[in-house]
Amino acid sequence: MTRTGGVAPRLAEALAVVLGVEQIPLRLRAWDGSEAGPEGAPRIVVRSRRALRRLVWAPGELGLGRAYVAGDIDIEGDVFDTFAALSSAGRLSVPGGSPDAAPGERLRLLGTALRLGAVGPQPPPPPEEIDPGRHGRRHSRDRDATSVSHHYDVGNDFYALVLGPSMVYSCAVWDDEATGLDAAQQIKLDLVCRKLGLRPGMRLLDVGCGWGSLALHAAREYGVDVVGITLSVEQAALARKRAAEAGLADRVxxxxxxxxxxxxxxxxxxxxxxxxxxxxxxQMPAYAARLHDLLRPGGRLLNHAISWRAGDTSWDRDTFIARYVFPDGELLRLGETVAALEAGGLEILDVDALRGHYALTLRAWVRRLEEHWHDAVAASSEGRARVWRLYMAGSALAFEAGAMGVNQVLAQRPGGAPPPLRRTAWV
Known part of the structure; x- marks a missing residue:
C-alpha cells in the first residue's frame, strides 16, 4: 500500500534542487514506501538515505550516477522513458554534463538531508569509478593504455552478451529498423572494406581493432593481410583466438x-x-599526420568517430561518462576532424553521417544487456552492468536528440591511383 506524506515529498524537493526544476518529472518511491511526483510518470525508487547523502556531496549528474551504479537508486519500468524524462529536465538537459547546484541550493539540499537523517561522511564511490585526475600526462602512452583498459578490459564474456556474435563495438549500418543487429554489423564491416577499396594482396592497418571482427572480415572476404592494433590486452587475446579458429592467423x-x-x-x-x-x-594533428605517413601514396583512410554537435565539445571531469565510461575521451566536431585530416596532408573523399544508425545500435545493445542481465552481472559486476545500461541508454537518447553524431570520413593520401569519380563505387 502506497503511503502519502512520509519521506518521498522531501526527497522529491531535494531531487528538484539537483535537477534545477520546480517539479520532478518522475514518480518517486522512498525507502519508507511513501511516494511523490506526478502520477503516470516514469518511476524511480530511492532505496536508502545514502542516495541523498551522495547528492549532498555531488549535487549533479555525478551524484545521481553514483547512486544508480551503487544501487541506491533504481528504475522501475522502461529505462529509456526514465532517462528521457531526466535528460529533458533542467540541468541534465545541458549538453556535455550538468553544472552543480548553486550555493543557496546546496544549503536547501543539506537542510533536507538533516531533516531526513542523511548527513554524514561522503560515501565512497562505486569501485567502477576511475579518477580522471590520476597521475600521468593526459594522452601519454601509459595513461591512454590505462584509460582503454578501464573501458575494454572488463571481461570478454560481458561484451559477448551485449554485442552478440559479431563482437563489434561501434555503430552498425541498418537498412531499416527490422534489419537486426548482427546483420547490420555485417553490413557495416563490408561497407568499410568497400570504401577502402580493398583487394587481394593489400595490407590493411586496423587501428583500434577491438576483438578483430573487421580484421577477420577483411582477410576472409577481401584477401588482404591485416595488422590490427589495440591497447586492450583482453581484446587482443580474443582477437588472436578468433583468427586462429578461422584459419586466418597467417593473414591477421x-x-x-x-x-x-x-x-x-x-x-x-x-x-x-x-x-x-x-x-x-x-593529439589530433599528430594522429592525422601519423596515419598519413603510414599510408602509401594513393592509400585510403576511413576514420569512423562520434562527433559532438551541441554546446561544449569536451566532457567535464566530474561527469558520469568521464569517470565511469570513457576517461580522457574527447569528442570533436565533425569540422574539427575534417580539418585535422586535411592539415595532416590527406584529401577528403567522402563524409557519411550515421547518427540514426547509432541510436538503433545502442537500443539493440541495451535490449541484449537487459535480456542477459543476470549473466552480465555474473560476468562482471552489478555496478558494471548498471554503468553500461545507463551510458548506452543515455547515449541512444543523445543521438536521437541530435546532441551527438557519428561519421565515417573517407580520406586518401595524395598520389597513386585517382579516387573513383562517383561514390557509387562503395555505396
Whole structure:
C-alpha cells in the first residue's frame, strides 16, 4: 500500500534542487514506501538515505550516477522513458554534463538531508569509478593504455552478451529498423572494406581493432593481410583466438600496440573505427599526420568517430561518462576532424553521417544487456552492468536528440591511383 506524506515529498524537493526544476518529472518511491511526483510518470525508487547523502556531496549528474551504479537508486519500468524524462529536465538537459547546484541550493539540499537523517561522511564511490585526475600526462602512452583498459578490459564474456556474435563495438549500418543487429554489423564491416577499396594482396592497418571482427572480415572476404592494433590486452587475446579458429592467423596479426609506435609501413589502407574518440583534441594533428605517413601514396583512410554537435565539445571531469565510461575521451566536431585530416596532408573523399544508425545500435545493445542481465552481472559486476545500461541508454537518447553524431570520413593520401569519380563505387 502506497503511503502519502512520509519521506518521498522531501526527497522529491531535494531531487528538484539537483535537477534545477520546480517539479520532478518522475514518480518517486522512498525507502519508507511513501511516494511523490506526478502520477503516470516514469518511476524511480530511492532505496536508502545514502542516495541523498551522495547528492549532498555531488549535487549533479555525478551524484545521481553514483547512486544508480551503487544501487541506491533504481528504475522501475522502461529505462529509456526514465532517462528521457531526466535528460529533458533542467540541468541534465545541458549538453556535455550538468553544472552543480548553486550555493543557496546546496544549503536547501543539506537542510533536507538533516531533516531526513542523511548527513554524514561522503560515501565512497562505486569501485567502477576511475579518477580522471590520476597521475600521468593526459594522452601519454601509459595513461591512454590505462584509460582503454578501464573501458575494454572488463571481461570478454560481458561484451559477448551485449554485442552478440559479431563482437563489434561501434555503430552498425541498418537498412531499416527490422534489419537486426548482427546483420547490420555485417553490413557495416563490408561497407568499410568497400570504401577502402580493398583487394587481394593489400595490407590493411586496423587501428583500434577491438576483438578483430573487421580484421577477420577483411582477410576472409577481401584477401588482404591485416595488422590490427589495440591497447586492450583482453581484446587482443580474443582477437588472436578468433583468427586462429578461422584459419586466418597467417593473414591477421593482432598486436597490443599504440598507433604512434607502428613502424612496419607502408599500408595500402587504414581503418580507424571508434578509436579517434580516445586520441584527444590536442593529439589530433599528430594522429592525422601519423596515419598519413603510414599510408602509401594513393592509400585510403576511413576514420569512423562520434562527433559532438551541441554546446561544449569536451566532457567535464566530474561527469558520469568521464569517470565511469570513457576517461580522457574527447569528442570533436565533425569540422574539427575534417580539418585535422586535411592539415595532416590527406584529401577528403567522402563524409557519411550515421547518427540514426547509432541510436538503433545502442537500443539493440541495451535490449541484449537487459535480456542477459543476470549473466552480465555474473560476468562482471552489478555496478558494471548498471554503468553500461545507463551510458548506452543515455547515449541512444543523445543521438536521437541530435546532441551527438557519428561519421565515417573517407580520406586518401595524395598520389597513386585517382579516387573513383562517383561514390557509387562503395555505396
Amino acid at each position: 596479426d593482432i598486436r597490443v600496440q599504440d598507433y604512434r609506435d607502428v613502424d612496419d609501413d607502408p599500408f595500402d589502407a587504414i581503418s580507424s573505427v571508434g578509436m579517434a574518440e580516445h586520441v584527444g583534441r590536442a
